[in-house]
Amino acid sequence: MEMSRKAIPYTPNPMALKDMTIMIVSTAGAHLKEQNPFDTAGDATYRVIPGDVQAGDMTVTHGAPKEHYNTDEPKKDINCIFPIDRLRELATEGFIKGLAEKHISMMGYAMRLNQINQETAPAIAKEVTKSQADAVILTAG
Amino acid sequence: MQRAIESQGIPTVLITLDTEQSGLMRPPRAIHPEGFEFGHSTGKPFDKETQTAVVRAALEQLEVKQEPGQIHSKRFPGY
Numbered sequence: 001m002e003m004s005r006k007a008i009p010y011t012p013n014p015m016a017l018k019d020m021t022i023m024i025v026s027t028a029g030a031h032l033k034e035q036n037p038f039d040t041a042g043d044a045t046y047r048v049i050p051g052d053v054q055a056g057d058m059t060v061t062h063g064a065p066k067e068h069y070n071t072d073e074p075k076k077d078i079n080c081i082f083p084i085d086r087l088r089e090l091a092t093e094g095f096i097k098g099l100a101e102k103h104i105s106m107m108g109y110a111m112r113l114n115q116i117n118q119e120t121a122p123a124i125a126k127e128v129t130k131s132q133a134d135a136v137i138l139t140a141g
Numbered sequence: 142m143q144r145a146i147e148s149q150g151i152p153t154v155l156i157t158l159d160t161e162q163s164g165l166m167r168p169p170r171a172i173h174p175e176g177f178e179f180g181h182s183t184g185k186p187f188d189k190e191t192q193t194a195v196v197r198a199a200l201e202q203l204e205v206k207q208e209p210g211q212i213h214s215k216r217f218p219g220y
Contacts, residue, residue, distance in 0.1 A: 008144070008167050008168075008169055008209040008210045009144050009147035009148035009169060009209075010147060010169045010170075010209035011147050011150050011151060011152045011153075011169070012152070012206070013152040013203045013204070015203075016204065017200055017201070017203060017204055020203070022200065025142065025146065025153075027142065028182065064179070068179055069179040069180055070178070070179065070180045071180060072180075073178075073180040073181060073185065073186055074180050074186070076186040076187070077186035077187050079183060079186075079189075079192050080180060080181050080182060080183055080184065080185065080186055080192070081180065081181075081182045081183070083182075083183045083192055083195075083196045086183065086189070086192045086193050086196045087196065089193065090193070090196065090197065090200070095197065095200070096200065106142075121142050121144075121145035122145055124142060124145065124146070125145040125146045125148070125149045125151075126149075128146050128149065128151055129149050129150075129151065133151065134151075134152075135151060135152045135153065135154070135200075135203050136143075136146055136151055136152075136153040136154075137153075137154055137155075137156070137196070137199055137200065138142065138143055138153055138154070138155040138156065139155075139156050139182040139183070140155070140156070140157055140158070140159065140163070140182065141158070141179050141180065141182060
């Protein structure tokens with residue numbers, strides 16, 4: 001579907017946070033250490049991050065210049081850009097209901113904008129719809 | 142990305158450090174933690190307190206009826 005740049009898609013949210021399941025979608029380049037890293041020259045693929053992931057099993061690969069986005073920082077603690085532990089704590093305390101069964105990650109600064117708009121973004125939107133998450137929190141790095 | 146997800150009927154909220162780029166994209170809901178460096182979307186490594194505050198502030202936007210396209214700048218004194 002072609003989207004107008006003028007109109008802003010906005011889905012009203014009638015739910016209370018305490019009843020909501022939240023999914024992370026990030027363009028900060030996070031992935032499992034065992035997954036293929038992103039191609040820093042340009043990459044329109046995405047990685048599915050399992051819901052039960054341990055923060056220490058994740059790392060970051062990103063093509064942005066280091067002076068712009070220093071990935072050493074989220075490599076120390078992935079929660080800087082992929083707040084999985086913080087969301088789990090918020091679920092434990094009842095602030096939200098829970099976390100989605102999977103999360104999605106890709107690399108911004110990916111250069112392949114047409115492919116991302118026409119293929120990657122719709123594919124990710126489909127993953128989100130299938131996941132039955134009530135809402136998505138996005139981080140960009 | 143956010144627009145593609147919203148248009149499927151799923152509400153979203155963005156944490157952005159790049160208000161210039163994100164502003165052009167006119168996000169449906171967004172917060173901007175003021176003064177944070179890239180790589181620190183939610184805060185510095187192991188700064189659990191700031192990270193939690195940022196994530197909470199972002200999620201709280203989901204409960205606020207708002208005019209889409211605006212980025213809400215917030216200060217997090219712990220950063």
